[in-house]
Amino acid sequence: MDDHDHDHDHDHPQYSELSEMDARVRALETLLTEKGLVDRAALDAVVERYEKEVGPHNGAQVVAKAWTDGEYRRWLLEDADAAIASLGHVGRQGEHMVALENTPQRHNMVVCTLCSCYPWPVLGLPPVWYKSPAYRSKVVIDPRGVLADFGVSLPEDTEIKVWDSTAEVRYLVIPARPEGTDFMSEGELAGLVTRDSMIGTGLVHAPSGAAR
Amino acid sequence: MDTTAAGTLARISAAAGNELPLPPSGSEQVFAAPWQAQVFAMTVTLHEAGAFTWVEWARTLGRHVSGGRPDGSDYYERWADALAEMLRDRGIATEEEVERATGAWHEAAARTPHGMPIEL
Numbered sequence: 001m002d003d004h005d006h007d008h009d010h011d012h013p014q015y016s017e018l019s020e021m022d023a024r025v026r027a028l029e030t031l032l033t034e035k036g037l038v039d040r041a042a043l044d045a046v047v048e049r050y051e052k053e054v055g056p057h058n059g060a061q062v063v064a065k066a067w068t069d070g071e072y073r074r075w076l077l078e079d080a081d082a083a084i085a086s087l088g089h090v091g092r093q094g095e096h097m098v099a100l101e102n103t104p105q106r107h108n109m110v111v112c113t114l115c116s117c118y119p120w121p122v123l124g125l126p127p128v129w130y131k132s133p134a135y136r137s138k139v140v141i142d143p144r145g146v147l148a149d150f151g152v153s154l155p156e157d158t159e160i161k162v163w164d165s166t167a168e169v170r171y172l173v174i175p176a177r178p179e180g181t182d183f184m185s186e187g188e189l190a191g192l193v194t195r196d197s198m199i200g201t202g203l204v205h206a207p208s209g210a211a212r
Numbered sequence: 213m214d215t216t217a218a219g220t221l222a223r224i225s226a227a228a229g230n231e232l233p234l235p236p237s238g239s240e241q242v243f244a245a246p247w248q249a250q251v252f253a254m255t256v257t258l259h260e261a262g263a264f265t266w267v268e269w270a271r272t273l274g275r276h277v278s279g280g281r282p283d284g285s286d287y288y289e290r291w292a293d294a295l296a297e298m299l300r301d302r303g304i305a306t307e308e309e310v311e312r313a314t315g316a317w318h319e320a321a322a323r324t325p326h327g328m329p330i331e332l
Contacts, residue, residue, distance in 0.1 A: 016318035017326065025247040025292055027313030029254060030332065031305045038257045046253035051242050093259065093266040114274035116287070125242045125252075131277070132284030167270035 050125055058089045059122035059172055060193035066099075067177045068186045077101060080172065089121040095167070097122070101174045102200075106159045109146070109200030110171045111139045117165035119172050123195060130199065140164075150201045173198050178206040248288040255295050264298055272298055 016023070032038040062084055066073040076083040080097040084090075091097070097119060100108035112118065113136050118126040129135050139146045143160045147153065154160065163171045175197040181189060196202030243249040259266055276290040276297070299305040316332055324330045 016321040018317060018321040018330065019247075020314075021289060021292065022245070022247045023314045023317040023321070024296075024310065025251045025254075026317045027310050028292070028295065028299070028305070029250060030313050030317070031299075031309055032254060032258070035304065037261065037263065037304070038254055042257050043250060043253040046256050047243075047249045050252070050256075051249070092256070095266070115270055115277050116273070117270055128284050128287070131287045132282060133278075133280060134282045134284070167267040 050120075054089075054120060055124035056122075056193075056195035056198065057190070058087075058124075059119070059195070059198045060190040061087060062089070062099075062122055062172065063174055063193045063198065064186045064190035066174055067189055073101075073174075076174070084122060084172075091119075091121040091170075093120065093167070095119070095121075095170045097170055097172060098163075099172050099174055100161075100163065100200075102176045104155075104158065104176075106161055107147075107154055107200065108171070108173045109139060109143050109160060109162045110165060110173060111136055111162060112165040113137075113140060114164075114166065117167055117170060119165075119170035122172055123198060127195070146201065150196065152201070152203055173200045175202075175204045178204050180206045244288075248291075251288060251292045251295060255291070258298075263302065263304070269294075269298065 018026070029038065029040075029043070033040070062076065065087070066076050072083060076099045080099040083099075084097055095117075100110075102108055112130075116126050116131040118130065135146065139162055143162050144154070147160070165171055175193065177189070178192070181192070184192075192204050192207065194202050194204065197204045243252070255269065258264065259269060273291060273294040276294040277284075277287060280286050280290045296305075296307070296310055299310075300307060317330070320332050321330045
């Protein structure tokens with residue numbers, strides 16, 4: 001498959017308790033630190049940002065606002081970069097954001113067939129399955145099959161459109177607002193919006209017990 | 213029905229056999245091991261410092277992950293390979309330097325009593 005196998009033993013002492021990957025990544029950090037290119041505090045801050053601050057709750061806030069504020073929704077669909085930045089979610093990889101609205105006529109799904117380009121500022125880091133070659137190839141060939149894998153079935157006449165992310169363009173799916181949620185506040189609605197619904201592999205459901 | 217992300221993925225994996233992504237182990241953690249977070253953070257930091265563009269990074273990473281396992285479980289191993297290649301190509305660190313520093317960390321680990329922090 002490839003010529004890199006980090007699991008086998010090199011000529012390091014057998015009693016080292018570091019895995020090969022652990023030692024190799026520490027080595028990269030040591031070299032970059034010696035050259036003054038990174039420092040531990042900056043690295044910790046990045047990890048903290050992606051583990052705690054950046055996540056699907058950011059995207060859920062965007063979606064809930066679009067559901068409840070027609071003006072914001074129009075802005076988001078026309079200029080997602082500005083509309084998302086207005087809520088404080090700004091990308092650092094120079095990505096251009098595009099919002100895709102699900103309608104009864106069209107359901108949008110997002111993939112990155114190249115690697116794992118993903119709208120970090122609004123969704124955080126991608127789940128394992130998003131990065132897997134299995135998802136990346138299957139969603140292009142058989143999006144309806146992938147939806148079925150996720151337990152989602154859509155009417156036959158709903159078109160499914162698959163969008164391939166790149167380093168330059170990232171997509172955020174605006175899922176359909178579920179029926180029976182008219183009484184809910186923007187904050188409550190944000191709590192319903194799942195990560196998968198913003199990738200297009202899920203739908204948003206009203207809380208059980210909501211009026212139909 | 214278990215509607216957590218892990219539960220959903222477990223059902224998908226069961227339905228699709230070996231071809232499908234592994235559920236994240238336990239909860240929805242972003243990184244499976246500290247080294248994954250470190251290699252990720254180094255890449256983001258270097259990009260933000262202007263060492264490479266994100267397009268260049270995506271292209272390099274894409275080449276490395278294209279040979280990865282179907283379930284994506286070796287994603288950050290491939291990521292580390294891609295970063296090492298970037299450092300090589302930009303004259304920041306040679307493969308020999310990386311090998312030597314990796315060996316130094318193993319030696320440090322070997323002489324450190326279990327439970328103590330490992331330091332070079």
